[in-house]
Amino acid sequence: MLAAILAACGGGGGGGSGTATTPPVTPPPVPGSFADATVYSSAATASLATPNENAAVIASHIQLNGAQFNYTATTGHLTASDVKTGQASASFFYVAYTVAGADTARRPVTFFYNGGPGSASTYLHLGSFGPRRLVTTIPAASIPPVHLVDNQETLLARSDLVFVDAVGTGYSQAIAPNTNADFWGVDKDAAAFRDFVRRYIALNKREASPKFLFGESYGAPRTAVLANLLETAGVQIDGLVLQSAIMDYNSNCGVLDPNAISCEGYIPTYALTSAYHGRAAAVPVDTLRNFAAGAYRTAIAAYLASKVAPPPAVLGQLSDLTGMTTLVWQQNFDMQPGYYQQNAVAGQLLGRYDARVIAPAGSALTRDGDPSLTVVNASFSSSMASYMAGELHYSAGSAYAPFIDIVNRWNFSHDGKQLPDTIPDLAAAMTLNPAMKILAISGYHDLATPFRQTELDLARLGENASIVLKNYASGHMTYLDDIARRAQQTDLINFMNSVTVSH
Numbered sequence: 001m002l003a004a005i006l007a008a009c010g011g012g013g014g015g016g017s018g019t020a021t022t023p024p025v026t027p028p029p030v031p032g033s034f035a036d037a038t039v040y041s042s043a044a045t046a047s048l049a050t051p052n053e054n055a056a057v058i059a060s061h062i063q064l065n066g067a068q069f070n071y072t073a074t075t076g077h078l079t080a081s082d083v084k085t086g087q088a089s090a091s092f093f094y095v096a097y098t099v100a101g102a103d104t105a106r107r108p109v110t111f112f113y114n115g116g117p118g119s120a121s122t123y124l125h126l127g128s129f130g131p132r133r134l135v136t137t138i139p140a141a142s143i144p145p146v147h148l149v150d151n152q153e154t155l156l157a158r159s160d161l162v163f164v165d166a167v168g169t170g171y172s173q174a175i176a177p178n179t180n181a182d183f184w185g186v187d188k189d190a191a192a193f194r195d196f197v198r199r200y201i202a203l204n205k206r207e208a209s210p211k212f213l214f215g216e217s218y219g220a221p222r223t224a225v226l227a228n229l230l231e232t233a234g235v236q237i238d239g240l241v242l243q244s245a246i247m248d249y250n251s252n253c254g255v256l257d258p259n260a261i262s263c264e265g266y267i268p269t270y271a272l273t274s275a276y277h278g279r280a281a282a283v284p285v286d287t288l289r290n291f292a293a294g295a296y297r298t299a300i301a302a303y304l305a306s307k308v309a310p311p312p313a314v315l316g317q318l319s320d321l322t323g324m325t326t327l328v329w330q331q332n333f334d335m336q337p338g339y340y341q342q343n344a345v346a347g348q349l350l351g352r353y354d355a356r357v358i359a360p361a362g363s364a365l366t367r368d369g370d371p372s373l374t375v376v377n378a379s380f381s382s383s384m385a386s387y388m389a390g391e392l393h394y395s396a397g398s399a400y401a402p403f404i405d406i407v408n409r410w411n412f413s414h415d416g417k418q419l420p421d422t423i424p425d426l427a428a429a430m431t432l433n434p435a436m437k438i439l440a441i442s443g444y445h446d447l448a449t450p451f452r453q454t455e456l457d458l459a460r461l462g463e464n465a466s467i468v469l470k471n472y473a474s475g476h477m478t479y480l481d482d483i484a485r486r487a488q489q490t491d492l493i494n495f496m497n498s499v500t501v502s503h
Contacts, residue, residue: 032057033393034076040093040171042401044181044409047174051079051091053203056394062131062150064157071131071156072098075394078203079175080195083233089178092196093171094164095392096204097131097156105208108159108238108496111197113166115218117184118406120170121163122384124216124243127376128479129155129489130163132391134383136376138480139356139445141365146379148387153479153489158496159212162200167192169401185411186420190225197226198235210499212239217449217476220245224422224429225414231432239499240426241492242440244476246449247426247457249412249419254337254448262300263334265453267292270340271321272444273355277345279323285444285471289452291317303333337447354475355445372475423460430466437466439495441488443474443481468495 029035034056038048055076061068074096079088099107112124126134126148133151137144155161165172167183174180183192201207215223220242227237249255253263268288274280295314302308310333315326322329324344332339341350342361351357351372359365359374368374381402388394414420430436440458442451451471458467470491474484 030058030393032059034395036076036171036394036396039397040173040401041398042168042180042404044168044184044406045179046168047176047179048091049176051077051088051173051175053078056392058391058393060131060391062154064150064152064154069131069157070100072100073131073392074098075388075392077171078196078199080192080199082191083195083198088175089195090167090174090183090192091172092164092167092192094162094196094200095125096160096162096200098160099156102160104204104206106210108210108212108499109201109204109206110155110159110161110212110214110241111200112161112163112214113193113219113222114216115220115222116169116403116407117166117189117218117410118169118404119218120165120172120384120400120402122170122380122402123477124214125163126380126383126387127477128485129153129492130161131156132387134376134379136379136480138372138376138475138477139354141357141359141371141375143375143379146383148383148391153485155489155492155496158493160209164193164196168404168406171396171398171400181409184406184409186221186225186414188411190222190229193222193226194229194233194235197230198233201235210238210496211236212241212496212499213237214241214243215245216243217246219243221247221249221420221422221425224425225420227429227436228425228432231429231436236433237429237436239436239495240429240438241495242438242454244442244446244449244478245440245454245457247423247454248421250417250421251457252449252453253334255419258336259304259334262297262304263336264292264297264300265456266335266337266340266447266450267296267318267321268452269355269444269447269450270335270344273340273350273447274322274324274344276356276445277350277358279345280321283321288321289455291321292452300334337450341447350447351445351475352447353477354443354480355447356475376477376480423457427461430461430464435466437495437499438468439491440467440469441478441491442469442471443476443478443484444471445474446476448476 058073061070077091080090135147168180213223275282299314315329318329319326348358349366352370354372357372359371365371472478472484474481479485
């Protein structure tokens with residue numbers, strides 16, 4: 001069962017090696033820079049004997065809306081100490097962007113992290129709302145030149161931003177006697193993040209600041225567990241952003257064995273993607289929701305319970321919506337996302353993270369099984385290393401780890417279930433803090449964590465004005481699409497304003 005579990009944003013990637021023709025020139029250190037001699041390791045058994053809380057602290061600026069915008073970048077480590085024992089447990093690597101002179105009692109601070117499990121915060125850091133952004137050509141199936149630009153959609157004018165890496169990723173590592181693998185599970189991971197957030201808040205005197213958690217993919221269920229743990233520990237969290245969430249692994253048919261549960265949550269994504277590729281007529285999203293929750297839900301329930309043959313009318317509707325034949329749907333009535341990805345367009349492989357990205361089957365762009373990841377992954381991995389050295393002026397004695405392959409080592413059990421269902425954690429956190437608000441963000445063309453399944457999962461919390469859902473014509477990393485990122489920035493600012501107006 002666990003072998004098919006979703007891996008969130010991130011993956012391998014890197015460049016070739018070359019031979020220098022001239023000796024490297026070492027420039028004089030920039031004021032505030034930090035050369036950390038520590039060798040960090042992503043190995044399961046690795047641990048640090050002597051962690052540090054040193055950091056590079058660099059005054060920087062970008063051109064924002066035609067004017068210079070000044071900020072401070074702090075890059076280094078903080079020690080998370082267990083809330084119960086007070087013992088140091090993990091050394092978290094983070095990059096914080098702050099604005100000097102701001103009223104910290106009113107200025108929000110937002111904590112960002114990707115998922116995986118096994119992903120550092122690289123995609124959110126250099127792709128979404130930090131001060132610098134890597135240019136992409138999504139949804140085009142091409143690899144653009146590596147180019148960092150001042151990010152006009154940064155949230156830094158509205159909130160301080162803290163990008164943090166999970167234990168074993170980036171430069172984050174367990175502190176002896178703990179090992180990295182001790183934190184590779186739902187509960188231990190979230191508890192360590194809790195202790196990092198507590199340490200950051202205490203060290204930087206941000207107790208009075210409005211606080212937001214921003215988790216992507218697996219980072220979204222982490223956010224639910226983390227919010228509950230923080231509230232229980234007396235740390236008030238004002239808002240949660242759930243980016244491309246998989247809140248309940250047990251409800252996503254792409255996680256479990258085929259024909260185990262309904263793929264209803266994927267049907268609207270299949271239809272919207274087929275329309276995008278010209279294989280079917282465009283249909284309003286609400287019509288797709290109603291069909292999936294109506295005729296398809298009734299028919300798939302009977303099919304899964306006792307293999308009742310799908311009604312011809314439902315098969316015909318599915319064919320019309322996707323451009324795939326009624327015979328294909330009859331044979332794959334509970335169609336898995338992997339099957340759709342490979343068969344929706346003949347001879348082509350659709351992207352898993354963004355199904356708008358398409359490449360010929362067997363071509364170089366399909367080598368990772370996901371062309372939408374292949375076109376961006378290596379650029380993000382290489383850019384993070386050069387960005388830290390060239391702009392953040394931080395270096396360590398080892399290479400940065402943007403992704404480690406630990407999905408099959410992860411302990412997904414949580415709250416008595418083999419796979420996590422974190423909707424109860426959200427409910428508990430909102431009970432502890434009724435003022436907490438939630439913004440769920442999804443892409444219409446995400447074949448990993450479909451927007452409709454997120455809607456169905458969050459609907460279990462009932463009608464609640466504190467929960468806002470926003471969907472965009474994009475993929476899993478919605479912000480890689482220029483149009484979607486601009487819309488998302490507006491929605492995030494509105495969300496933050498709704499939370500902080502009375503703070």
